[in-house]
Amino acid sequence: MAAPMPRTELGPAHWAPEARAAFLRRRRFRNRLLLAALCGFCLVIYAIVLVRLHEFGTMW
Amino acid sequence: MSGAALEAALGGTVADWLALLKPRVMTLVVFTGAIGLAIAPHHLNPVLAFIAILCIAVASGAAGAINMWYDRDIDAVMKRTANRPIPAGRISPEGALGYGIVLAVVAVLVMALATNLIAAAVLALSIAFYVFIYTMWLKRSTPQNIVIGGAAGAFPPVIGWAAATGSVGVLPLLLFAIVFFWTPPHFWALSLYASGDYARAGVPMLPVVKGARHTRICIMVYTLLLLPLSLVPYILGLMGPIYGVTALLTGAVFAYHSWRVLTDRQDAQGNSLTQNAPARAAFKYSILYLFILFGACVVDRFL
Secondary structure (H helix, E strand, O other): OOOOOOOOOOOHHHOOHHHHHHHHHHHHHHHHHHHHHHHHHHHHHHHHHHHHHHHHOOOO | OOHHHHHHHHOOOHHHHHHOOOHHHHHHHHHHHHHHHHOOOOOOOHHHHHHHHHHHHHHHHHHHHHHHHHOHHHHHHOOOOOOOOOOOOOOOHHHHHHHHHHHHHHHHHHHHHHOOHHHHHHHHHHHHHHHHHHHHHHOOOOOOHHHHHHHHHHOHHHHHHHHHHOOOOHHHHHHHHHHHHHHHHHHHHHHHHOHHHHHHHOOOOHHHHOOHHHHHHHHHHHHHHHHHHHHHHHHOOOOOHHHHHHHHHHHHHHHHHHHHHHOOOEOOOOOEOOOOHHHHHHHHHHHHHHHHHHHHHHHHHHO
């Protein structure tokens, strides 16, 4: 399991530079991953709508 | 995306998150679901068919992830499962549960959008059956757990058929019954040589509760029931001679493997003196049997 995030009374702005950089890097990566998953989901929905409208003229 | 990067971001490796989806189970589920879709009389657009199969795969994985979340206590004490991501501490239980729930909801919604509400409803029912009926109720309470729970794994041909036709016909229900009767001998063969693990975890598998001798008899009985059942689609004229001959031959070989399990050299309690070699062979063959039988459905349909 990945190392737990440093827990302090102060926020990331007050962490040691290395810990803060690592935290920001992990958060950035996680956000990009979620964005990619959401984009993939939108593409699937888009494909469904296109095919159904083309084949049946309606979604339902 | 590198595995190391994902590990750093989420905890656990890519392999761990994939392992939560039980990919080996998923292979069989996707295969039988795709067969249900392929032999259905109505044509489904290839893009929608691909998305429907993807939904079946994701739903199977979601149910597997929720199963691993719930069973993390018994997984930790069984040798075969102790290294799974949750008991090994590589993925948190909450993470696995959230992952499973999100995937299950997405799979059902996308199935409804891509195909129809019947397919989505059966998909949702299969997830609910596996999670609530099998995992949370039957698995820990009765030695008949996999007999009734086997229904969860029998749904995919019905889902595939429903995705293409918007209804549930006789043929997919027969395929459901075949998988339903195939499941007990398949899992009991495995549990014969993994019963020590199940006993340690307190899971009332048949060999643990009733003993190995009784389990061997049950494997034989279910295999003998499966053989004529697998011939019903041919007898009713829903499948042709290619399927009929394949069902007869593969079923006979399955019965032979079960006979070897029944007559394995054993002590007074029915415990194997051959390290359960026939049971291991029967387990491996049972997987091949289902692949060949369902493959024959497609070959028969398109030749």
